[in-house]
Amino acid sequence: MTTIEHPPARRITHEAEAIDIARQVAGEIAALAADPENNRQLPRRQAELLSSSGLTAIGVPTQFGGLGASVATIVETVRLVSTADGGVGQLLQIHNVMLRGVLGGYPDEVRDRVLADVLAGKRLGNALAEVGGKNKFALKTRVERRADGKLVLNGSKFYSTGAYLAEWISLTAASEDGGAGVLLHRDTPGLTLVDDWDAFGQQHSVSGTVKFDEIVLDERFVTFRSGPMKRTGLTFPQILHAAIDSGIAAGALQAALDYLREHARAWVESGVERASDEPHIIRQVGEYAVALRGAESVLREAARVFDAHERDPADKALEDELILSVATARAHADGAALKIASDLFSLLGASASLSKWNLDRFWRDARVHTTHDPIRWRLHNVGNYYLNGVDPGEYTAVLNAKEAQGATRR
Incomplete structure (x- = not known):
């Protein structure tokens, strides 16, 4: 197994500093992402930037030597990195999710051992999902006790x-004792990591x-699951997924704005010299900006609710509001990313489709990432709450039901 060399990691001491650093790192990653030759290269340099900057350690609680960053700050760092590269943003997203576990x-x-590694700039990945089963809870990966x-x-996975x-x-498996969580170091004998991710988007995830x-x-x-999964157990990964899509948007x-100002030509019927002066383009950019501002606003509100919930986890009304606000953030981010990343070509002209500009990367990342968790079910949960008074939920309830039926023991 290949050993990963980690440069010394910066120790971030303030939340405002974390956001400033995320903005700087995003600038460096954006320069890499703009080059189409980087699309199919492993994001080693980008991952090193996440680690050496200290961004991967901000979720470590203060009592263990970390910043103990708020959800709002973690969300914003993931969003900023995703403005540069949605796939790299997802590396940071899943690292933060696994760190919580x-x-x-x-x-x-x-x-303590894992947190010491994280503070030193080392990262976490996941191995949760499988292919080929009846659904995502039908795990074929198993932990079993041998005769010895x-x-x-x-x-x-x-x-x-x-x-x-x-x-x-960090991975999940089935066992005779129910669902199991396992942490493995990359050098563990019998573990093989395969570089075979070949989607048309989110290539750097x-x-x-x-x-x-x-x-x-x-x-x-x-670890073996000793009780039902928390009702809000998926809100943290969900809000970070919304941050990725808001960032892509x-x-x-x-x-699009850069291309319009520097490269696009005004349409012959417009009567103006510059594409940026075309009234139809100005109006459409306004629509994009409104969609983006809406997505960012509800994302910030969901993060505010999340931090309030962290301070008072027993408040049922706040728990409901957390689920609803995160679902709302997901829906707005999903729509904004797909709309802007796809439709921008209608304003930029045919030349913008040339591979050298690499502008299709935003649509490819948005289209692939938004398939992760069907937004139709987030909308269903919100609609069912407002129409029928059904408690808002996530598919944690389905997981708990499957667990009760022995799905993770088979």
Whole structure:
């Protein structure tokens, strides 16, 4: 297994500093993303920038030496990085999600070891989803106890975002004791990381295959689900997905504005010298900007509600509002990213479609990323709440029901 070299990581001490650094890092990543030759290159340099800047450590709580950043700040750093490259934004998104998982459920010595690595600039990836099953809860990857008493892991995963470039891989598996969570170091014998992610977008999320072949597990790094998943258990990954799509929308709009000012020609019937003076273009840019501002506003509001919920997790009304506001952020971000990234070509002209401009990367990333979690079900949950008074939820309820039926024991 290839060892990853990590440059020394900066220690960020203030939330405003984290946002400033994210903006700087996004600028460097944007310069790389603009070059079409980088589309199919592994984002090693981009991942190093995330780590060395200290952005990957801001979610570490203060009692363990980190910044203990608010959800609002973590959301904003993911959004800013995603304005440059949605795939790299997803590397940061999944790292933060997996980091939260490390903070609960594992022994202190495991937690402390992983957090020390994160503070040193090392990253986490995931290995949760599989292909070929009846649904996403039908896990074929299993943890089983051998006759000699050892726990052994076998199986494979796909959509393993960030895993190929990560130090630690967090995964789920089925077992006789129900759903199991496992942390594996990339150098674990029997673990194979495969660079086979080949989608037309989000190429830099490196969401390929991870294989487990008779891996003998250290039981300190294994947890078994002892109760139902929290009702709001998916709101953190969900709000960061909204941050990615809002970022893609912002990046697409900025790229369109730059092209309009520097390269586009006014249409012959317009009577103006510059494309940026065409009234129809000005109006359409206004529509894009309104869609983007709406997405960013509801994203900030959802992050505010999230931080309020963190301070008072027992407040049921606040819990409901969190689910509804995150679903709203997802819906607005989804729409803005797809609209702006796709429609911008109607303003820029045929030359903008040339590969050298690489402007299609925003649409490709938006189209691939927004398939992650069907927005129709977020809208269903919101609509069912308003129309029928049904508690808003996420598919954590489905997971809990499947677990009760023994789905993760088979």
